[in-house]
Amino acid sequence: xxxxxxxxxxxxxxxxxxxxxxxxxxxxxxxxxxxxxxxxxxxxxxxxxxxxxxxxxxxxxxxxxxxxxxxxxxxxxxxxxxxxxxxxxxxxxxxxxxxxxxxxxxxxxxxxxxxxxxxxxxxxxxxxxxxxxxxxxxxxxxxxxxxxxxxxxxxxxxxxxxxxxxxxxxxxxxxxxxxxxxxxxxxxxxxxxxxxxxxxxxxxxxxxxxxxxxxxxxxxxxxxxxxxxxxxxxxxxxxxxxxxxxxxxxxxxxxxxxxxxxxxxxxxxxxxxxxxxxxxxxxxxxxxxxxxx
Numbered sequence: 055x056x057x058x059x060x061x062x063x064x065x066x067x068x069x070x071x072x073x074x075x076x077x078x079x080x081x082x083x084x085x086x087x088x089x090x091x092x093x094x095x096x097x098x099x100x101x102x103x104x105x106x107x108x109x110x111x112x113x114x115x116x117x118x119x120x121x122x123x124x125x126x127x128x129x130x131x132x133x134x135x136x137x138x139x140x141x142x143x144x145x146x147x148x149x150x151x152x153x154x155x156x157x158x159x160x161x162x163x164x165x166x167x168x169x170x171x172x173x174x175x176x177x178x179x180x181x182x183x184x185x186x187x188x189x190x191x192x193x194x195x196x197x198x199x200x201x202x203x204x205x206x207x208x209x210x211x212x213x214x215x216x217x218x219x220x221x222x223x224x225x226x227x228x229x230x231x232x233x234x235x236x237x238x239x240x241x242x243x244x245x246x247x248x249x250x251x252x253x254x255x256x257x258x259x260x261x262x263x264x265x266x267x268x269x270x271x272x273x274x275x276x277x278x279x280x281x282x283x284x285x286x287x288x289x290x291x292x293x294x295x296x297x298x299x300x301x302x303x304x305x306x307x308x309x310x311x312x313x314x315x316x317x318x319x320x321x322x323x324x325x326x327x328x329x330x331x332x333x334x335x336x337x338x339x340x341x342x343x344x345x346x347x
Contacts, residue, residue: 060074060076060077060079060081061079061093062074062077062079062093062095062096062262063076063077063079063188063189063190064320065077065190065192067081069081072099073098073099073102075103075104075105076104076105076188076190076251077098077104077188077189077190078098078099078102078104078113078186078188079095079096079098080096080099091263092261092262092263092323093261093262093263094259094260094261095185095187095259095260095261095262095322097116097119097185098113098119098185098186098188099113100113100114100115100116101113101114104188104251106129106190106208106249106250106251107126107129107208108126108129109123109124109125109126109129109172109208110123110124111123111124111251111253112124113186113188117183118179118180118181118182118183118184119179119184119185119186119255120139120177120178120179121177121178121179121186121205121206121253122175122176122177123170123175123176123177123178124172124175125145125170125171125172125173125174125175125176126172126173127172127173128172129171129172129208129209130169130170130171130172130208130209131169131170131176131206131207131208131209132150132167132168132169132170132206132207132209132213133167133168133170133178133204133205133206133207134166134167134168134204135166135167135168136181137178137179137180137181137205137206138168138176138177138178139177139178139179140176140177141170141174141175141176141177142174142175142176143174144173144174144175145170145171145172145173145174145175145176146170146171146174147168147169147170147171147176148168148169148171149166149167149168149169150167150168150169152166152167167213169209178205178206178253180205180255182255182257183257184255184256184257184258184324184326185255185256185258185259185260185324186205186253186254186255187253187254187255187256187260187279187280187322188251188252188253189251189252189253189254189280190249190250190251190252191211191243191244191245191249191250191251191252192245192249193245193246193247193248193249194245194246195244195245196242196243196244196245196282196283197242197243197244197252197280197281197282197283198240198241198242198280198281198282198283198285199240199241199242199243199252199254199279199280200236200237200240200241200276200278200279200280201215201237201238201239201240201241202237203241203254203255203256203279203280204241204252204254204255205253205254205255206252206253207243207250207251207252207253208250208251208252209250210245210246210247210248210249210250211243211244211245211246211250211251211252212243212244212245212246213241213242213243214241214242214243214244215239215240215241215242216239216240216242217238217239217240218234218236218237218238218239218240218287219288219340219341220234220235220236220275220287220288220289220313220340221233221234221235221238221289221339221340222235222289222311222336222338222339222340222342223336223337223338223339224334224335224336224337225334225337226337230337233330235275235276235289235311235313235330236275236276236278236287236313237276242283254279254280256279256322256324257324257326258324258325258326259324259325260279260322260323260324260325261322261323261324261325262320262321262322263320263321263322264317264318264319264320265285265315265316265317265318265319265320265321266317266318267317267318268316268317268318269316269317269318270314270315270316270317271314271315271321272290272312272313272314272315273312273313273315273321273323274312274313274323274327274329275311275312275313275327275330276327276328276329277323277324277325277326277327278313278321278322278323279322279323279324280321280322281315281319281320281321281322282318282319282320282321283319284317284318284319285315285316285317285318285319285320285321286315286316287313287314287315287316288313288314288316288340288341288342288343289311289312289313289314289339289340289341289342289343290311290312290313290314290342290343290344290345291309291310291311291312291336291339291342291343291344291345292309292310292311292312292344292345292346292347293309293310293344293345293346293347294346294347309336311329311330314343
């Protein structure tokens with residue numbers, strides 16, 4: 055058997071299997087690449103099995119996929135409490151210690167994370183239509199993930215969270231409001247001691263791309279799913295030169311809010327996103343590039 059490198063998880067894999075045993079991508083699928091260079095992430099095939107350690111997870115369903123785990127003794131996964139679908143009595147479930155409870159509550163991050171320890175079976179679902187994306191992380195590899203995209207991770211992957219330094223302020227005096235188009239915080243996962251598996255849930259279709267050093271892209275802030283930590287990100291503002299409604303310009307600001315991603319590194323986006331709210335004039339903002347058109 056000659057190993058090959060999976061086109062989607064970028065890990066050495068087994069070409070004799072119908073799906074990559076690490077990320078579930080079909081082995082025999084022809085790579086779908088758009089003219090602009092984005093690679094379509096194929097959905098994990100129904101009932102595909104992914105291996106991690108002595109355990110495995112089976113992805114069941116297509117519209118709202120369920121991740122069914124068969125956990126071996128001594129192995130565990132952790133997840134937010136609201137994605138638990140079912141568990142058998144043999145599986146030991148306990149709270150996971152978290153830092154920064156007050157900040158997490160104010161930012162809308164999950165307040166309660168659970169650990170499931172084997173041996174036993176457990177199933178997780180995000181309860182929304184979309185795709186499950188499997189990201190196997192090798193020793194020393196880290197990944198930034200947009201908040202509310204995390205489904206579960208194996209116990210050997212460390213979890214942390216940090217502020218996203220992408221923001222802008224609208225309004226006057228006491229009516230000022232700070233907006234975070236990418237979310238105020240992002241999740242960071244790191245395979246510290248040995249390889250592990252990270253599962254995400256993304257609405258719509260997912261697309262991935264490798265950015266070369268210095269290469270940049272403009273994307274909708276909320277469309278981001280994950281990125282390598284080597285990819286830099288900052289605010290980008292676009293303004294039309296003449297809106298035809300100059301008398302409104304004192305109170306309204308016609309602009310498009312994007313983020314600029316700068317390589318090197320891998321990035322992923324999904325086709326469903328929320329546009330930044332409102333058209334009020336931006337008073338202050340984090341570092342940003344601009345373009346007038």
